[in-house]
Amino acid sequence: MKTIQIRNITIGEGRPKICVPVVGQTEEDILREAAGFASLPVDVVEWRADWFQDVFDTEKVLHTAKALRSALGELPLLFTFRTAKEGGEKEISAEAYRKLNLALAASGFVDLIDVELFSGDELVKELIREAHSHGVKVIASNHDFHKTPSKEELIHRLRLMQDFDADLPKIAVMPTCRQDVLTLLSATLEMAETYADRPIITMSMSGTGVISRLTGEFFGSALTFGAAAKASAPGQIPVSELETVLSVIHKSC
Numbered sequence: 001m002k003t004i005q006i007r008n009i010t011i012g013e014g015r016p017k018i019c020v021p022v023v024g025q026t027e028e029d030i031l032r033e034a035a036g037f038a039s040l041p042v043d044v045v046e047w048r049a050d051w052f053q054d055v056f057d058t059e060k061v062l063h064t065a066k067a068l069r070s071a072l073g074e075l076p077l078l079f080t081f082r083t084a085k086e087g088g089e090k091e092i093s094a095e096a097y098r099k100l101n102l103a104l105a106a107s108g109f110v111d112l113i114d115v116e117l118f119s120g121d122e123l124v125k126e127l128i129r130e131a132h133s134h135g136v137k138v139i140a141s142n143h144d145f146h147k148t149p150s151k152e153e154l155i156h157r158l159r160l161m162q163d164f165d166a167d168l169p170k171i172a173v174m175p176t177c178r179q180d181v182l183t184l185l186s187a188t189l190e191m192a193e194t195y196a197d198r199p200i201i202t203m204s205m206s207g208t209g210v211i212s213r214l215t216g217e218f219f220g221s222a223l224t225f226g227a228a229a230k231a232s233a234p235g236q237i238p239v240s241e242l243e244t245v246l247s248v249i250h251k252s253c
């Protein structure tokens with residue numbers, strides 16, 4: 001299995017890496033959140049730009065990305081615009097989504113961008129190709145905030161992301177019962193052991209799914225999201241608690 005190297009962080013070996021979302025609405029809030037990371041066990045920072053009040057003004061986005069980049073030192077930075085249809089804060093047209101991601105991929109300020117799988121095949125392929133041409137890695141993502149698809153469907157979507165050459169296929173789904181959490185974990189294990197040639201990221205959301213955010217090293221998910229200032233999705237726990245549990249499991253794995 002190939003690992004993914006981003007700055008000093010190797011994703012896909014050892015304990016799952018901890019990613020913390022930044023969800024400030026203004027540049028000031030965003031930089032204040034970033035300043036707190038130095039004292040926390042954070043491996044990757046995700047800027048959830050759909051929360052940013054000026055996200056439709058690309059100059060302002062680039063200005064904030066530059067400031068965030070320098071505030072983070074060597075911490076890897078993931079740029080994400082999560083669309084409203086996948087649980088994000090704002091709606092966006094396909095063309096605006098395309099231009100925004102192309103601008104960030106070319107900016108030199110981010111290490112990774114998040115591209116939603118169901119943005120249209122041609123757009124997904126173009127964004128991955130362009131990001132790679134700038135040395136930027138891509139997380140392909142899919143979210144279902146209402147239910148957990150079947151194991152076969154979960155694996156199918158993760159394989160599709162891999163076929164598009166996303167560096168990190170990711171899926172987040174909502175359980176309606178405990179069995180759904182097992183379905184997500186079982187799909188993760190089968191994908192990781194049988195089909196994946198790169199690290200993958202999976203999670204079952206909400207309190208019911210929290211176990212899936214802790215057990216990635218055992219079932220095959222290479223990165224997990226934890227909360228610092230504010231959670232960006234249901235079920236994220238504070239990063240310090242997350243790190244403690246991940247370390248306990250790592251010692252036994």
Ligand SMILES: O=C1C[C@@](O)(C(=O)O)C[C@@H](O)[C@@H]1O
Nearest residue numbers: 021080141172205225232233
């Ligand atoms: O895709 C994901 C995963 C996530 O939805 C979660 O459930 O932790 C949180 C989002 O910020 C991130 O972009």
